[in-house]
Amino acid sequence: MMVSQLTRGEREVSILIAAAVALCGLALAIAGRNDPLGVHGAFVLVGGVALIAFLLSRLDSPEPDVSLRPSEYYDDPIKVGIALSMLWAVFGMFVGVWVAAELAWPFLNFDTAWLSFGRLRPAHTTGVIFGFGGNALIATSFHVVQRTSRARLAGQVSPWFVLLGYNLFCFIAVSGYLMGLTQSKEYAEPEWYADLWLVVVWVTYFVLYLRTIARRKEPHIYVANWYFMAFIVVVAILHIVNNLAIPVSLGHAWSYPIWSGVQDAMVQWWYGHNAVAFFLTAGFLGMMYYYLPKRAERPIFSYRLSILSFWGITFFYMWAGSHHLHYTALPHWVQTLGMTFSIMLLVPSWASAGNAILTLNGAWHKVRDDATLRFMFVAAVFYGLSTFEGSFLAIRPVNSLSHYTDWTVGHVHAGALGWVALITFGSIYTLVPSLWKRERMYSAALVEVHFWLALIGTLIYVFAMWNSGIVQGLMWRTYTESGTLAYSFLDSLVAMYPYYIARTLGGFLFLLGAIVGCYNIWMTVRASPAAAETAPKDLPDARWAEGTATTPAE
């Protein structure tokens, strides 16, 4: 499938790119022969050579009819992106359940370096955020930008380069953690060479996206694309600034960030919080602003709320990172700014959540009957809840209780499971039948099963962490009558065990749902295509039948 839409010339270009990547791998393997860097170099070399072999074997397979291209969308990379996203979901969530279990039953570390909590934890966060979330964002952004612009992607090879290059980054990242390679900056753990590679991939993504928008046949750029653009542009800025580092040598995987101490803390959480804002929020809002109205067959409730929300999020979020550093050695004025903007953020956040929910007005019977739409509705509700919680936790005195506890972990998962994952599953269930030209998903009942597993799993997880976090925070600050601390740290840890077990169960149910989803998607893809006359027209030239659904109400 990957090469069938490429001409012979494009296949040759692909081979050259794969050869360049393989050469980089060779260089790293040689320079890092006495270092874990060499292992990564060898991985890249083998991957590049395998890709060359694959492309060579198909060099002479039938070529596509190039003249048809302007009248067809380019969906092959999207299909592969969806598949990769679901694979990463199962991997990342499985590792998540595993590390949760390690906290409850520490023997599960098996006294083995690569299995220990500290190395697996970033494998979980990278697996779900960048593997699952990132692939879903790339795939859906490729889909949304084509449909809302009524134009084909502005490249034949570059979408593959973006998708596969991005997954190479994720693979290098996760395999690196298991070998002990990490910058130890949360959500920016990959080492310097992986970071450099991501810059190349990301710039290609940006250029591809912008050139596709430039081909649009609509005068206006649709709301979903604003969010995808903000996601691509700002993530690039954050990634570059936070990851500035100098390697020990060109033969070492290890590097030292140029920032130190308090400045590093501020840069890190400016990055960390805006990874939440522009990766986990803006990108997924882009998804929501397209697939939710599409599935509900209702126009977006308010164009003005969309504008207010978009610019509010783009401007306010970048100030909020310092709320991760309340009561620390960060100067007080920065903490106060961070708190203030975090509270103001509630306005644009709720504008988007409200916009989504009000879009469903008149379609509530569909929310009741259609689990796919219900995924997206509940996601919008969780988005509203966790942004409220976020503003609340950013208030200094509240933060004095919640910080360093599981409350933060609960908050993150209310957002990550309740918002990010649910909107993704809803979008994927909307996208898969139309992409593979099927009438519907293989089984509506299994979508329903997935929905309930995901919702119950999320609720168990979040309630367990709320309880453990608040109990922990209160135990740490409780004094006896004589003015001494009432509990040792160990007392507070012992009190956590029941919640850690409950959390593992919640995560396990969520993982189970994702596996059901994979099966359902696989069976949908395997089913026979819908008859041509019943399939909705989905072509750049055809005046789009459901076009009204994504045009904002005036």
Place this chain on the structure above:
Amino acid sequence: MAELFHRKIERTAIGFVLAIIAAASVGGIIEIAPLFTIDETVEEAPDMRPYTPLELAGRNVYMREGCYACHSQMIRTLRDDVDRYGPYSLAVESRYDHPMLWGSKRTGPDLARIGGKYSDIWHVAHLTNPRDVVPQSNMPSYPWLARTSLRTEDLGLHLKAQQQIGVPYTDEMIANAARDALGQALPDSDYAAGVQERYGDKAQISAFDGVTTELTEMDALVAYLQVLGTLTDAAYENTVAPEEAPDAEDLAAGSATTSGGR
């Protein structure tokens, strides 16, 4: 009016991207740039020294194993934090930390001032199997540290890299890095004297893991843990009383107010 304006910028992709960059840049510039220019951001501490090569290697082991995921190194300006862990952390104490390891979660206790609180032998036993000394602990065991010899031949390159980004390592320290790492964990060797010569009398020379025939990652990690909070005495001098944690009832009533920093 505003809506009309927006209708316009929605028509140009480049214009829209530039507007995004402009809107998103303000917060970071205003909050980050002054941290480099305002002198009070980082306190003066003339006694502050950089890590010895062995401590730096131990710090890298600490990062490699992901210790920061469960242990903070940042004591907040709150009374209960101070009563439990010691004087609140100052910015200067992590000024040579590339990257900082302040952390964001305490599944285990804060480690900012763990140095000197337990014996070397306790740390070795605890890292080898935490449940041998703390039965209820959920910390992973790290038995491989004592079995893995420490890579020292490239420590000079590590120090050199740190020197390039502003850590005050001298060329002499860089030239002697591997030897100093060995000397710090071999009290009876010829190399031991050089460590205190270069890093001061307070640099601890010890057979950290109790074995002097081989320099291991356990030596390095214990050396690092034992130096935490002892690189400068600044936090014990001239600091202001910490804040009371806000009352839980005030919180519930939403009437809690901050008492204005340190």
